[in-house]
Amino acid sequence: MKSKFSWQKGANKMTIAVLALQGAFLEHEKMLHRLGISTIEIRQKKDLSQPFDGLIIPGGESTVQGKLLHDLDLYDELKRRIENGLPTFGTCAGMILLASNIENDDSKHLGTMHITVTRNAYGRQLGSFHTESMFHGVGKIPMTFIRAPYITQVSDDVTVLATIDGNIVAARQGNQLVTAFHPELDNATDVHEYFCKIIGG
Numbered sequence: 001m002k003s004k005f006s007w008q009k010g011a012n013k014m015t016i017a018v019l020a021l022q023g024a025f026l027e028h029e030k031m032l033h034r035l036g037i038s039t040i041e042i043r044q045k046k047d048l049s050q051p052f053d054g055l056i057i058p059g060g061e062s063t064v065q066g067k068l069l070h071d072l073d074l075y076d077e078l079k080r081r082i083e084n085g086l087p088t089f090g091t092c093a094g095m096i097l098l099a100s101n102i103e104n105d106d107s108k109h110l111g112t113m114h115i116t117v118t119r120n121a122y123g124r125q126l127g128s129f130h131t132e133s134m135f136h137g138v139g140k141i142p143m144t145f146i147r148a149p150y151i152t153q154v155s156d157d158v159t160v161l162a163t164i165d166g167n168i169v170a171a172r173q174g175n176q177l178v179t180a181f182h183p184e185l186d187n188a189t190d191v192h193e194y195f196c197k198i199i200g201g
């Protein structure tokens, strides 16, 4: 199937790093491999010395990942690189890690994206569901939510890419992309391709 994006021209040279401390990092790697993209895993500080063009922060548990970023001394370097324009895609817990404000939690993690999120916004037990909805510039795509957050507020520099029942579930600010859902758990590669297009510039 022909891609909607032109990033494929240079895709064989593209390497995406996946933060592999906890959560659904393997699923992202598998999806990127399906697109012919090389991946590396960020597990410790020395992994940051390898060259890479973009970063994925996976779903999982934001409190655990946030703590590990500090314990493993990854926090400052990653924050600096994201602020300097490293294309970064956060899914679910990854979105919480990038958010500058968490409504129902005192913690703040990387805080590089000007959004306010609510954790476990759909409830803790019954908060997992699957649906299909429009993703701006892409079309209708499957969306799987697992104890997901959603975005309640965005700054002027943030573009809303998808909403469900009026709640924001995907957004972009410059080179940062976030989804409340898990595109790596569905078959459709569209959101990963969208991220590759951001990397491709």
Ligand code: GLN
Residues within 6 Å of the ligand: 058, 059, 060, 061, 062, 063, 091, 092, 093, 094, 096, 119, 120, 146, 147, 148, 149
């Ligand atoms: N509820 C989790 C958190 O607050 C996120 C869930 C997920 O990433 N699937 O970190």
